[in-house]
Amino acid sequence: MAFRAAVIVFPGSNCDRDIAVALQKTAGQPPLMVWHTETSLPKVDLIVLPGGFSYGDYLRCGAMAAQSPIMREIKSRSDAGVPILGVCNGFQILCEAGLLPGVLLRNAQLKFICRDVTLKVETGQSLFTNRYEAGQIIRIPIAHADGNYFADAQILDQLESENSIAFRYSTPEGKIDTSANPNGAAKNIAGIFNKHKTILGLMPHPERAYDSIHNGIDGRPFFEGIVQALAA
Amino acid sequence: MDATVYSKGITADIVKAHGLNTEEYERALNVLGRPPNLVELGIFSVMWSEHCSYKSSKKWLRRLPTSAPWVIQGPGENAGVIDIGEGLAAVFKMESHNHPSYIEPYQGAATGVGGILRDVFTMGARPIANLNALRFGDPRHPKTRHLVAGVVAGIGGYGNCVGVPTVGGEVNFHSSYNGNCLVNAMTVGVAPVDRIFTAKATGIGNPVVYVGSKTGRDGIHGATMASAEFTEDSEAKRPTVQVGDPFTEKLLIEACMELMATDAIVAIQDMGAAGLTSSSFEMASKGGLGVELKLDQVPCREDRMTPYEIMLSESQERMLMILKPGRETVAEDIFRKWQLDFAVIGHLTDTGRMVLRSHNEIVADLPIDPLAEAAPEYDRPWVKTPALPTIAASTITEVDPMAALRKLMHCPDVASRRWIWEQYDHMVGTDTAARLGGDAAVVRLHGSNRGLAMTTDCTPRYVQADPQQGGRQAIVEAWRNLTAVGALPLAVTDNMNFGNPERPEIMGQFVGAIEGMREACLALDFPVISGNVSLYNETEGKAILPTPAIGAVGLIKDLSKIVSIAPPESGLTLVLLGKTDGWLGCSLYLREIHGREEGAPPPVDLSAERKVGDLVRNLIHQGTISACHDLSDGGLAIALAEMCLAGNMGASISLPSGIPPHAFLFGEDQARYLVATAVAPKVLEAATKSGVTALILGQSGGDSLKLDKLGIISVDELRQAHESWLPGFMAS
Numbered sequence: 031m032a033f034r035a036a037v038i039v040f041p042g043s044n045c046d047r048d049i050a051v052a053l054q055k056t057a058g059q060p061p062l063m064v065w066h067t068e069t070s071l072p073k074v075d076l077i078v079l080p081g082g083f084s085y086g087d088y089l090r091c092g093a094m095a096a097q098s099p100i101m102r103e104i105k106s107r108s109d110a111g112v113p114i115l116g117v118c119n120g121f122q123i124l125c126e127a128g129l130l131p132g133v134l135l136r137n138a139q140l141k142f143i144c145r146d147v148t149l150k151v152e153t154g155q156s157l158f159t160n161r162y163e164a165g166q167i168i169r170i171p172i173a174h175a176d177g178n179y180f181a182d183a184q185i186l187d188q189l190e191s192e193n194s195i196a197f198r199y200s201t202p203e204g205k206i207d208t209s210a211n212p213n214g215a216a217k218n219i220a221g222i223f224n225k226h227k228t229i230l231g232l233m234p235h236p237e238r239a240y241d242s243i244h245n246g247i248d249g250r251p252f253f254e255g256i257v258q259a260l261a262a
Numbered sequence: 263m264d265a266t267v268y269s270k271g272i273t274a275d276i277v278k279a280h281g282l283n284t285e286e287y288e289r290a291l292n293v294l295g296r297p298p299n300l301v302e303l304g305i306f307s308v309m310w311s312e313h314c315s316y317k318s319s320k321k322w323l324r325r326l327p328t329s330a331p332w333v334i335q336g337p338g339e340n341a342g343v344i345d346i347g348e349g350l351a352a353v354f355k356m357e358s359h360n361h362p363s364y365i366e367p368y369q370g371a372a373t374g375v376g377g378i379l380r381d382v383f384t385m386g387a388r389p390i391a392n393l394n395a396l397r398f399g400d401p402r403h404p405k406t407r408h409l410v411a412g413v414v415a416g417i418g419g420y421g422n423c424v425g426v427p428t429v430g431g432e433v434n435f436h437s438s439y440n441g442n443c444l445v446n447a448m449t450v451g452v453a454p455v456d457r458i459f460t461a462k463a464t465g466i467g468n469p470v471v472y473v474g475s476k477t478g479r480d481g482i483h484g485a486t487m488a489s490a491e492f493t494e495d496s497e498a499k500r501p502t503v504q505v506g507d508p509f510t511e512k513l514l515i516e517a518c519m520e521l522m523a524t525d526a527i528v529a530i531q532d533m534g535a536a537g538l539t540s541s542s543f544e545m546a547s548k549g550g551l552g553v554e555l556k557l558d559q560v561p562c563r564e565d566r567m568t569p570y571e572i573m574l575s576e577s578q579e580r581m582l583m584i585l586k587p588g589r590e591t592v593a594e595d596i597f598r599k600w601q602l603d604f605a606v607i608g609h610l611t612d613t614g615r616m617v618l619r620s621h622n623e624i625v626a627d628l629p630i631d632p633l634a635e636a637a638p639e640y641d642r643p644w645v646k647t648p649a650l651p652t653i654a655a656s657t658i659t660e661v662d663p664m665a666a667l668r669k670l671m672h673c674p675d676v677a678s679r680r681w682i683w684e685q686y687d688h689m690v691g692t693d694t695a696a697r698l699g700g701d702a703a704v705v706r707l708h709g710s711n712r713g714l715a716m717t718t719d720c721t722p723r724y725v726q727a728d729p730q731q732g733g734r735q736a737i738v739e740a741w742r743n744l745t746a747v748g749a750l751p752l753a754v755t756d757n758m759n760f761g762n763p764e765r766p767e768i769m770g771q772f773v774g775a776i777e778g779m780r781e782a783c784l785a786l787d788f789p790v791i792s793g794n795v796s797l798y799n800e801t802e803g804k805a806i807l808p809t810p811a812i813g814a815v816g817l818i819k820d821l822s823k824i825v826s827i828a829p830p831e832s833g834l835t836l837v838l839l840g841k842t843d844g845w846l847g848c849s850l851y852l853r854e855i856h857g858r859e860e861g862a863p864p865p866v867d868l869s870a871e872r873k874v875g876d877l878v879r880n881l882i883h884q885g886t887i888s889a890c891h892d893l894s895d896g897g898l899a900i901a902l903a904e905m906c907l908a909g910n911m912g913a914s915i916s917l918p919s920g921i922p923p924h925a926f927l928f929g930e931d932q933a934r935y936l937v938a939t940a941v942a943p944k945v946l947e948a949a950t951k952s953g954v955t956a957l958i959l960g961q962s963g964g965d966s967l968k969l970d971k972l973g974i975i976s977v978d979e980l981r982q983a984h985e986s987w988l989p990g991f992m993a994s
Binding site for chain 1: 419510512683687694706
């Protein structure tokens, strides 16, 4: 039943410890912390790209990290179906690496935003969301300057038709409208899967809604679901 | 002065441009026994600048209490250190970056954050939180919006990237800051109590090592700039503002933490104001040794930098270390891993001199101790600030209290700061236990159930009206804010922002504020462990309000016991603890509603502060009260309204007779807390036992704030008033 995750640490990652804590508390053992210059990974059940400012967000968020030595290994693991989670800067890296479609642009208001947002879970049918119900509203913090998801109409249609949208920014009542959209993201997209739902990228930070001192614990089922799905 | 006292190429004007007056230049001649060359003059200039030498303030700073059984390191190091139990120490300091922020708000504020972070992690502490105390000019002044936007973006841009949460602070607006905003940044870090690093160099022959970013031509003479008044052409000084790189800072933190876990480091010092000069000088001086540097070995960003430029550059994200002999490789491997520069640039000597070589030539040779000992210290003339008359509440026209409340909630000094703190990552680290908007920030000590409470406070208008009472009040308000979340207040860092000390009335403000702070620190067992002085905050001869910004830290032994300002349920009894006389002089109400900046500020009774505060803390620890808010700007009415907003529920209040309603609602008497409790009799009984005045005001609940016989305002309307000012101002 052992579950083992690897958290990739880039220069400038700063949520690596936070997500490691959430994984450890959920799985009972700490994840492997892997420096970005490594070129191979041991056998792991999950690869995590954490939040932060890899390479200072210079050039474009995630652009340089996407060229790190470890990314070649991550792509080959991805081809083999190993689940990959990217949170915030991790989501940006996944897009820059071509593992997820689209890009994350500067927030529509051009400012960094750190606050709780409400999200609508679009599907409970994935290894990342199996502890949530489709349509459930959860409250999770965001903290980013570049979370404005953008893709062309064809990709957006495809995401919809393949049921690849994981979370959308919504009102607490479940309405998907501009008032609920903190950054201008297309279709209020907060997180997306790849076609086979083995990769998830999301801007909100579930590790920040995990323990009793946080403003709610809606992120806890996220980790519990992952560990349960992958520990078997 | 005779031309023979100058080295070749140096003139009286060049000396003057280095901020040294005639008397100081003579001192330099005596120290050296010959005229200084340009490099040496530059070194005298920065080492004896107000910013580095505290020459106007030293005499008075010595009056502040700095010791207590829990103080490990008081003022004099990069940051102060206190013991917080269980093998841990809290390391903190606050520092100003006022002048650079006015000239170039984004970079000025960003590098202010970077500098204070380095002061803390230099000591071996991992930074766990940032706070900032900001003062801007009148919102109607054409520059204010630009400064707010730039400073806030700069603080966020730096702190967010390095991954240290920005958890608290304060903001005031006043026309006295029109030409001189204040940006005071505070960092709190945590270190193992037996792994504190200092700047004291030891071991003759030990290598002097430079790590971090390369040295460029930026920020040359920043310390001298920070020691002069502003004039209209100050903006032409923009090239003296440094440029920050938070990404490099993040790498530097991680590399230093990794190296500190080994036993390679003898001493370490960040290169802050006056860069390589003050860091190498101070390290050698503290160790009573000499130092020899080869400037050709210093990693430079640009070609053909002169020794003068290398020594005076204030390029950011650099550190100087003394390593144990033979440990260079261990250290270099770590810094290379983090893609940072690493260079052995010299060694310690037994000569007691600072010798600088460039291309095998000696370009400077200065005696260290004599230079430090001969640093000017002034007993500047000062005059006591004249006392202002007390204004009786009965002489002030009563207005509709509900309209006044609405207006105050919407005024610049009270309105919600959400627009600001939503641009700060206040949650990274996942240990933030109390978010912004309360009395004090609370950050968990990682992996434990303990935490630190932290706050920054000062009420400049009180200090202006009565420096001594204002100095007291700044300390007690910080102490009160820590108490109001349930923390035991432990120690203080101060950031003394004043005008030109060469003016006796400004020096009088400084002396008065220090005296008040001293009294309060002594009465509350609240020592000052670090600090910073920023003088010459004047433009065209107009000084800022005297602003001794206080940063403070307290300990929480059990995070499950903390309270916030939000009443968790309806039906709780609201009790006012502490005595209310209805002091309206110098109040926010008088200024914002009646347009009068007048009168003596509320007196601070230190024994009452202690008595009421200790009672409140005990009640919180016993779980007797479920929400608590200290009373400050705007008095009871503002505290009530803020509690309603935080709890998203109303309250019904009745007022006592015998005091004019506006004095009861908006008076700013000190030593008061508003608490919500499910067991009011217990609170009253404990208050009686402690000799503390307690008054039941009413109950929490409903969707409006109802003031019996006076009026009613809905929580939604209060929220609208409170939340709309700052975003509206920034968008207009």
